[in-house]
Amino acid sequence: MSEIYGPSLETSVPDDLTLPQFILDSSHPLRPIRPSHVPWFIEDAGGRGVGHEEVRARTYGLANGLSLRFRVKENDLVLIFSPNHIDYAAAIWATHRLGGVVSCANPANNTNELLYQLKVVNASLIITHSSSLQTALGAAQAAGLPSERVITFDESNQISVDALIQQGLRSEPNFVERRLRKGEAKTKVAFLSFSSGTTGKPKAVAIPHYAPIVNVIQMAQQQKVNKNYAPWEEQRYRPGDIVAGALPFFHIYGLVVIINFMTFCGLSIVVIPKFNFTEFLESIARHRISHLLLVPPQVVLFCKHPAVKNYNLNGVRLLMCGAAPLSASLVDQIVKIMPNAQIGQGYGMTEAAATIAMFSADEKLGVPGGAGRLSPGVVAKVVKDDGTLAGFNEPGELQVKIPSIALGYLNNDEATKETFVNGWLRTGDEVVIREDHEVFIVDRLKEIMKVKGFQVAPAELEGCLLDHPDVSDTCVVPILDSYSGELPMAFVVLNPNTVKRIALDPAEVRRVKVSIIKHVADNKVAYKHLAGGVEFVDVIPKNPSGKLLRRVLRDRARDLVWSKSKL
Incomplete structure (x- = not known):
């Protein structure tokens, strides 16, 4: 074939427009005309609708507010760490109006996971929600980002997105939106x-x-x-x-x-x-x-x-x-x-x-x-x-x-x-x-699991497991699950001292497994937890170059699950 x-x-396809210029400001032959009474966004709880002109106004107001208050400019990175919100899109498009880059983070991430993302993208501002605020502040502090550069979609002790929008709307323009050169949309980064x-x-x-x-x-x-x-x-x-x-x-x-x-x-x-x-x-x-x-x-x-x-x-x-x-x-x-x-x-x-x-x-x-x-x-x-x-x-x-x-x-x-x-x-x-x-x-073929639609890298969990004092070596594989699609299961080689403890007291087996599962739960977002369990093995199979033979353990995990289902 x-x-x-x-x-x-x-x-x-226009190659000289930013994403908000395309979505908010332009027409296209494939784009239907939206009746004026049809909102773009609807709040689930209250039912408030936000139409085109309000979306554009809030996007502009936030862009101007971000420029006035935080001097957000070309290539600055704004990280959004929040559940879905009526102003989520406006936050993205406002950053793009200023020439900035957006990185969106899972609001269920813990402080260490968020800190990792903050460092990789070198964020200069965090937009979060009160439900994620403490995690955001903790990660910001660890990254050396001032707490005043953490803002929230809703009301809190931090400055709110709505306050920035209102400031931006009542102030003179503090930025000039740039039109991209022909072809520049193919190289100008919008998202990390x-x-x-x-x-x-x-x-x-x-x-x-x-x-x-x-x-x-x-x-x-x-x-x-x-x-x-x-x-x-x-x-x-x-x-x-x-x-x-x-x-x-x-x-x-x-x-x-x-x-x-x-x-x-x-x-x-x-x-x-x-x-x-x-x-x-x-x-x-x-x-x-x-x-x-x-x-x-x-x-x-x-x-x-x-x-x-x-x-x-x-x-x-x-x-x-x-x-x-x-x-x-x-x-x-x-x-x-x-x-x-x-x-x-x-x-x-x-x-x-x-x-x-x-x-x-x-x-x-x-x-x-x-x-x-x-x-x-x-x-x-x-x-x-x-x-x-x-x-x-x-x-x-x-x-x-x-x-x-x-x-x-x-x-x-x-x-x-x-x-x-x-x-x-x-x-x-x-x-x-x-x-x-x-x-x-x-x-x-890639070493990635899909848990509830989210990517889970076995290597990430293996690195976490190796930080546990009882773990000498490990390999994480997926097992099938009718609800989640796949679940992570860890095969673990115990260190010699732990093996001796178990030999003296077989009840240690359960305690060590619980401890290992808790260690991952304490350090990783919920969908990365070892919901597939932990199995102890004498050795992790590897090829001569040291690469994990993950498929061997995937087959063993499948057999274990099948055996347990027959009990």
């Missing part, structure tokens, strides 16, 4: 988003403004946005439709697909700060949400949770699942629960600035188990272990050439060379592509 080409991009790539600790992916802009246009073309391809009631994305903004905005899925693509399409985003399933069902009913963008664990809840039977979900018109593969059996179940919905999957990654493939707008139901078809402008090849190209229906690593490709990893040439090779992006995913160009994710 030679290289596979997705459809050609049919329209031009964190990904584990194909291996190792999380790395800062440098994403230029052009990447999310072209990805939005790719999705709009593939999804036939603003095209009269079907009766109005059957068209997938229409101005006035309402989408659930429940996925975290710090994640590339929420950042590009929800915040930018959905606003481009004219949908209203219900901003949901924290996902709680029964409250989510209430939000769907309260706001008449028609579009659900989810990850597999959330789909599992719709299929299994007893509260679902109390709600009428016939108004859901679209369910899109991404971030991790969704099994065919779950698709079969969810179809019965949402009979009127178009249901399918998309596939992408941070290094691609979101989407690589998506299920067709011509299908009410995507191919069960399939990740969709290649987006416009994408070229793909499937590479076998020996470096030759696979044929149709043959497995191999998916490599793609995409217009939305990232620039590489910040200050990490070695990792960049491993993942970005001669214009090709190595996805690290083993796939099969059928003759009809449907993509199926078979396995992950």
Whole structure:
């Protein structure tokens, strides 16, 4: 099989605009006209809607306030460490108006995890929320960032985003927004988003403004946005439709697909700060949400949770699942629960600035188990272990050439060379592509787990485990889980003194395991905890060069899980 080409991009893509200039200030042939009464964002709790002019005004006011108060300027890094918030997008776009760069962090990170990100990106300002404030202040102090440079979306003892907006709106302009030179959007960094790539600790992916802009246009073309391809009631994305903004905005899925693509399409985003399933069902009913963008664990809840039977979900018109593969059996179940919905999957990654493939707008139901078809402008090849190209229906690593490709990893040439090779992006995913160009994710070749849709690098957990006094060597592998997709399990070689303690008192086995699990829980965000458990082994298998033979232990973990299920 030679290289596979997705459809050609049919329209031009501006390469001299920043992301807010594209989203807030410009028009495009694929962009529908949003009626003036249709809000861009809706607060989940209170139902307050924020329309286009208010979004633009708040973005400008915040940009001016940041310039006046903190002298934020070209290439300064603003780190957003917060749950979803009605002003989250404005904070991103305001930073971009000033020529700055945004790095979004998981609000569940602990102080050490946030400190790591602060140091990697060299942040000059943190925008957080009162619920994450103490962690933000602790990390800022450790990074040498003054506490007054930590601001909050809501009211607290710190200066608030709204106060900055009001200051910016009542003051004379303190900045001049720069228009990029022709082609500069392809090199001007907009985001430093964190990904584990194909291996190792999380790395800062440098994403230029052009990447999310072209990805939005790719999705709009593939999804036939603003095209009269079907009766109005059957068209997938229409101005006035309402989408659930429940996925975290710090994640590339929420950042590009929800915040930018959905606003481009004219949908209203219900901003949901924290996902709680029964409250989510209430939000769907309260706001008449028609579009659900989810990850597999959330789909599992719709299929299994007893509260679902109390709600009428016939108004859901679209369910899109991404971030991790969704099994065919779950698709079969969810179809019965949402009979009127178009249901399918998309596939992408941070290094691609979101989407690589998506299920067709011509299908009410995507191919069960399939990740969709290649987006416009994408070229793909499937590479076998020996470096030759696979044929149709043959497995191999998916490599793609995409217009939305990232620039590489910040200050990490070695990792960049491993993942970005001669214009090709190595996805690290083993796939099969059928003759009809449907993509199926078979396995992950990269050493990355997907827990509830989030990336977990085994090497990061192994480094944490080796800090535990009882651990001499370790290897972390995934085990399958019907809800989370995968869970981390640690194989551990104990140090000799611990082995002696256990020989004297077998009850030490449980105590040591509990201690190891607690050590990880104390140092890592919740989805990185060792929910798959800890198993003691005499030796960690390695090849002659010392590389962990992770697949050997993955197979052993699978056998252990199977054995326990039979007890």
